[in-house]
Amino acid sequence: MELDRIDRKILSILQEDGRIANVELAERIGLSPTSVGERLKRLQREGFVEGYGARLNPHRLGLGLLVFVEVLLDKTTPENFDRFARAVKLAPEVLECHMVAGGFDYLVKARLADMTAYRRFLGETLLSMPGVRETRTYAVMEEIKRDAPLPVG
């Protein structure tokens, strides 16, 4: 399944402004609203578009601290991996968690109110997770680039 120039333009615009009216989207593309709507429906059906979301300001919501945590597990058995994965999915502070190849097992991205909240999170959530041996925390001092759109062009 191939994307043409128009499909990419639709995706690009929608990634920046997911709530744009179909009429206006069609104007910017240079097609009728109907055909743009059909293309979009196809892009959703084919799985290019997974959904839409509001972009919230974390600081405004009292989540002033962004941290990355490198996590090493005790014994890297399948059950340990699985239990850790399940625990991470339940923790609302954790925005992302990736299993990586290299010096550690998981990279966790979390947002919290402040360092006090982080201390609690580290002790009560991360370190009490099954099989966690070691963690290294990196606090973000400045967000240079935040959630850039995927390159579709």
Next chain:
Amino acid sequence: MELDRIDRKILSILQEDGRIANVELAERIGLSPTSVGERLKRLQREGFVEGYGARLNPHRLGLGLLVFVEVLLDKTTPENFDRFARAVKLAPEVLECHMVAGGFDYLVKARLADMTAYRRFLGETLLSMPGVRETRTYAVMEEIKRDAPLPVG
């Protein structure tokens, strides 16, 4: 400026489904469309909602490889920081870049087609950026949790 239970519910729903019709949003909240619309406009005006975006599937777009790169700068002067920041903002492969406190200077998150593309990106973009001394790459093997909504409850 305080958020009540209804505001939080609006933010929560909108974060998951940013394209929901105001009528349906109002139904799920239990208020009239007008008053939900007014609340939402206020939440946007006050900066809680920064915008809306389509969630695209990176794999479907041929971006099968997710990497995190730790970057160390040569001399940590303000100009070097600034030049690096500007260069990073221009690179479309870079989705996030954070200045961190700890063992290195920057943590970069990037999506690429494959390892070949990453090699090129590393050489032509990252290593040729001003003042970059050392990089450590961590390739993601499995995405356990991806872009979870911010906890607003």
Next chain:
DNA sequence: TCTGTTTGCCTTAGAAAATAAAGCAAGATT
């Protein structure tokens, strides 16, 4: 306590947008 004001919600009506149907033309297929 009484009065005026604000706040947050509702209903209603007019404007705008989404959706579905029908048709048309260019290119592919047999």
Next chain:
DNA sequence: AATCTTGCTTTATTTTCTAAGGCAAACAGA
């Protein structure tokens, strides 16, 4: 050459958004 498919357009109906006006409860000051 005739038919089918594809992708677009226009039109009409339904749905949604938006702005106006009004009501009642909470609040402030005299």
